[in-house]
Amino acid sequence: MNVPLLDLQAQHRAIKDEVLPALQAVIESQQFVMGPQIAQLEAELAKLCHAPHAVACASGTDALLLPLKALALKPGDEVITTPFTFFATAGTIHNAGGTPVFVDIEPGTFNIDTAAVEAAITPRTRAIMPVHLFGQMAALERLLPLVQARGLKLIEDAAQAIGARRKIDGRWRMAGELGWVSGFSFFPSKNLGAWGDGGMITASEDEIAARLRKLRLHGGAKQYYHDEVGTNSRLDTIQAAVLLAKLPHLAAWSARRREHAAYYDQGLAGLPAVRTPVVDPCNEHIFHQYTLRAERRDGLQTHLKSAGIGNAIYYPVPLHLQNCFRYLGHSRGRFPESERAAAEAISLPVYPELTRDQLDYVIDAIRRFYR
Numbered sequence: 613m614n615v616p617l618l619d620l621q622a623q624h625r626a627i628k629d630e631v632l633p634a635l636q637a638v639i640e641s642q643q644f645v646m647g648p649q650i651a652q653l654e655a656e657l658a659k660l661c662h663a664p665h666a667v668a669c670a671s672g673t674d675a676l677l678l679p680l681k682a683l684a685l686k687p688g689d690e691v692i693t694t695p696f697t698f699f700a701t702a703g704t705i706h707n708a709g710g711t712p713v714f715v716d717i718e719p720g721t722f723n724i725d726t727a728a729v730e731a732a733i734t735p736r737t738r739a740i741m742p743v744h745l746f747g748q749m750a751a752l753e754r755l756l757p758l759v760q761a762r763g764l765k766l767i768e769d770a771a772q773a774i775g776a777r778r779k780i781d782g783r784w785r786m787a788g789e790l791g792w793v794s795g796f797s798f799f800p801s802k803n804l805g806a807w808g809d810g811g812m813i814t815a816s817e818d819e820i821a822a823r824l825r826k827l828r829l830h831g832g833a834k835q836y837y838h839d840e841v842g843t844n845s846r847l848d849t850i851q852a853a854v855l856l857a858k859l860p861h862l863a864a865w866s867a868r869r870r871e872h873a874a875y876y877d878q879g880l881a882g883l884p885a886v887r888t889p890v891v892d893p894c895n896e897h898i899f900h901q902y903t904l905r906a907e908r909r910d911g912l913q914t915h916l917k918s919a920g921i922g923n924a925i926y927y928p929v930p931l932h933l934q935n936c937f938r939y940l941g942h943s944r945g946r947f948p949e950s951e952r953a954a955a956e957a958i959s960l961p962v963y964p965e966l967t968r969d970q971l972d973y974v975i976d977a978i979r980r981f982y983r
């Protein structure tokens with residue numbers, strides 16, 4: 613049997629009668645840049661995330677970079693984040709002129725250790741950037757008092773967490789709802805994937821939303837009049853049309869991912885060599901990834917590969933140990949939980965279209981490896 617890590621062709625087969633006419637409509641209109649679908653998608657995303665504003669842009673990376681640029685960081689200004697994440701989280705801090713300040717992760721959820729964040733705040737700190745890793749939210753209620761007391765900005769890296777939510781003080785709060793701004797990615801492999809690159813920023817305040825709308829259009833609200841220097845970071849109308857056609861399916865897809873995760877949890881229970889994902893009881897996880905901690909992880913990976921089972925190591929090298937961040941002066945041992953996670957984590961197929969037989973096959977292969 614073959615079980616790919618992700619099967620976008622299966623998704624496409626199921627929805628192509630909805631996506632292709634939407635695409636055809638854009639082609640007939642020939643409005644490839646800033647067509648009406650952009651504002652429609654922004655309105656839908658703002659509604660989904662309980663956010664007053666949403667601003668479409670060219671990628672998830674730009675969805676983090678543009679707000680960081682809006683902060684006008686000066687050399688030495690610091691942004692606190694996690695080293696156990698996709699590269700863009702810290703890459704954008706660097707590219708916006710700031711210094712990434714890493715804080716280790718909680719071993720259970722893989723998310724930033726909020727208790728350690730306060731100790732990392734200095735007079736140069738401008739923002740805190742938690743990542744909702746693998747699809748479950750970081751404990752924002754523990755970061756909000758820190759940013760509020762000190763006038764810092766909370767930037768959520770929600771690239772992997774569209775539609776995820778967390779119960780705070782008895783109320784469900786969405787990824788993208790509580791931050792000053794939040795960045796989402798529509799990279800094809802994300803839970804809501806475009807047919808290429810795309811991103812979205814949700815924003816809590818009118819002022820920053822208006823600013824971001826300018827920054828994505830070379831810094832001008834009116835064409836050929838520039839208030840500041842921005843860039844070209846628009847989302848293509850074609851991508852917005854694809855995303856609008858897919859969006860009605862997102863909740864059901866995430867629910868399927870949760871069902872698959874529960875099935876894996878059950879099938880792998882009692883196997884001491886693997887630890888199934890820890891879901892914080894306050895969170896509704898969307899399982900962008902289903903990530904185990906596994907003994908003899910690299911051996912398991914080879915075994916799964918030879919059994920035809922797709923898998924991936926997210927992430928093999930924590931960001932404080934990347935060559936490009938050597939200038940920050942961190943060495944091995946600095947963030948032990950992130951380093952341990954990099955050595956133990958392995959992600960399994962969890963896409964919605966997986967069948968029961970495929971799930972059984974994966975569970976069986978893992979059990980065989982440790983027998």
Ligand SMILES: *Cc1c(COP(=O)(O)O)cnc(C)c1O
Binds near residue numbers: 698810
């Ligand atoms: C995917 C991702 C990004 C970047 O999104 P792109 O659309 O690929 O630019 C940023 N942060 C995290 C955590 C991601 O997973």
